[in-house]
Amino acid sequence: MGGWFxxxxxxxxxxxxxxxxxxxxxxxxVETAKVLAVKADDQGIPHVRFDMTVVTASKIQLVExxxxxxxxxxxxxxxxxxxx
Numbered sequence: 129m130g131g132w133f134x135x136x137x138x139x140x141x142x143x144x145x146x147x148x149x150x151x152x153x154x155x156x157x158v159e160t161a162k163v164l165a166v167k168a169d170d171q172g173i174p175h176v177r178f179d180m181t182v183v184t185a186s187k188i189q190l191v192e193x194x195x196x197x198x199x200x201x202x203x204x205x206x207x208x209x210x211x212x
């Protein structure tokens with residue numbers, strides 16, 4: 129099979145364990161992802177394992193737990209890196 133369906137990762141070394149990214153959704157809902165690991169699956173597709181939290185506009189924090197997304201999906205969903 130060709131790699132035509134796999135989006136190349138444009139993020140460089142910042143996508144490493146410990147890095148934090150976020151996505152601000154309409155209504156000031158903030159999703160934050162802390163990267164736990166980045167590794168390829170059995171087909172060679174890189175995936176990001178991360179912990180996700182959500183903070184609502186009323187500042188209620190919800191711990192969503194561990195998630196896994198392909199690197200391509202992760203970079204689309206969490207476009208902004210949070211620098212410490």
